[in-house]
Amino acid sequence: MSETRHNWTKEEILAIYNKPMMELLYEAATVHRKNHDPNTVQVSTLLSIKTGGCPEDCGYCPQAARYHTDIEGNDLMTVSHVKAQALRAKASGSSRVCMGAAWRNVKDGPEFDQVLEMVRTINKLDMEVCCTLGMLTENQAKRLAEAGLYAYNHNLDTSEDYYKDVISTRAFEDRLETIDNVRKSNVTVCSGGIIGMGERLEDRAGMLVALASLNPQPESVPINALVAVEGTPMAEMEPVSIWDMIRMVATTRIVIPETQVRLSAGRTEMSREGQAMCFFAGANSIFAGDKLLTTPNPDVNEDMELFQLLGLQPQKPFTKISQPATVEAEDSKLHPLGEKPRWSRPGHTIERNELAKENSKLQQ
Ligand code: SF4
Numbered sequence: 001m002s003e004t005r006h007n008w009t010k011e012e013i014l015a016i017y018n019k020p021m022m023e024l025l026y027e028a029a030t031v032h033r034k035n036h037d038p039n040t041v042q043v044s045t046l047l048s049i050k051t052g053g054c055p056e057d058c059g060y061c062p063q064a065a066r067y068h069t070d071i072e073g074n075d076l077m078t079v080s081h082v083k084a085q086a087l088r089a090k091a092s093g094s095s096r097v098c099m100g101a102a103w104r105n106v107k108d109g110p111e112f113d114q115v116l117e118m119v120r121t122i123n124k125l126d127m128e129v130c131c132t133l134g135m136l137t138e139n140q141a142k143r144l145a146e147a148g149l150y151a152y153n154h155n156l157d158t159s160e161d162y163y164k165d166v167i168s169t170r171a172f173e174d175r176l177e178t179i180d181n182v183r184k185s186n187v188t189v190c191s192g193g194i195i196g197m198g199e200r201l202e203d204r205a206g207m208l209v210a211l212a213s214l215n216p217q218p219e220s221v222p223i224n225a226l227v228a229v230e231g232t233p234m235a236e237m238e239p240v241s242i243w244d245m246i247r248m249v250a251t252t253r254i255v256i257p258e259t260q261v262r263l264s265a266g267r268t269e270m271s272r273e274g275q276a277m278c279f280f281a282g283a284n285s286i287f288a289g290d291k292l293l294t295t296p297n298p299d300v301n302e303d304m305e306l307f308q309l310l311g312l313q314p315q316k317p318f319t320k321i322s323q324p325a326t327v328e329a330e331d332s333k334l335h336p337l338g339e340k341p342r343w344s345r346p347g348h349t350i351e352r353n354e355l356a357k358e359n360s361k362l363q364q
Helices: 010-017 021-035 079-091 110-124 138-147 160-166 172-184 201-213 242-255 272-280 300-310 325-334 352-363
Strands: 040-050 096-101 128-132 151-153 188-190 193-195 220-225 260-263 283-288
Touching: 010 021, 010 201, 010 242, 021 242, 021 272, 040 079, 040 110, 040 260, 079 096, 079 110, 096 110, 096 151, 110 128, 110 138, 138 172, 151 220, 160 201, 172 188, 188 220, 193 201, 193 242, 201 242, 220 242, 220 283, 242 260, 242 272, 272 283, 272 300, 283 300
Parallel strands: 040 096, 040 283, 096 128, 128 151, 151 188, 193 220, 220 260, 260 283
Antiparallel strands: none
């Protein structure tokens, strides 16, 4: 495993980002192989459980009530609808369902109780459950954890310096506070950002400084390319170049070595070759399904064809976040039932050395 550093400077990260492309790819792929199985990619399905009407003013988001977009809002989904969608996602190879609600923050009451029931329901399907519901208190994070939540997504979006140019209804520190509340509940953290919002390269580096300095670092880091939606303040932004995306993925892989780097919004604009380069540069997670909350995403079948073409395997649920191929092979030899060990399922955590001890007892 690479040594994880929390004290990266913006200058160091910029120097990595700006390396000659071949050097950057080689370094990122090397870090990737040391920390992960390069042929395994985690597949998540994102489900919008409550769309539109959000009081926040995120400049990139068509769900903000104040922008005139053609998003059709809907009330909170029923638990049975969510269960049906989760079963569909599981059948098409997803190991994780991420439920998103267009809320500023979670409010205690019947709607939150309904979300807790959704979490329990998906957890029983043997899938990882993630939520992205806005700001959370420590108590709400604990209730989600008790219901079986595996991950909570709360993106930093961009650097602290550029944040106020993107969102004025909350501050960068509010994001950090929610992430801290999630950490206290032992739920894993998913936090990343968006490129192509008019930020400078320094802001991309600044966002990575902030993510890398979290201790522990987030278990997943989604890297989004802005999908410029008509009616939002960012409608006229230029599309992100694939080369910027590859550089951002590779740099993230190097400075946050053990995380799952997730290709998120903007994947429809990327060619197969571009996506393959991102996987080589260290991306090891994607969102599947034809929609990402409200914006288009590649069809599941297209993704499976690409996996086949590249010899990639979807990751099983609850496998350890960082797990190089050789270690995984040893582990499956050791495991008495011949199953892959479940490292980090909430309430079922098995430490690596404990598992080895258990197995050696069984072999005696
Ligand atoms: S990104 Fe989230 S918080 Fe911001 S406007 Fe959209 S739904 Fe609301």
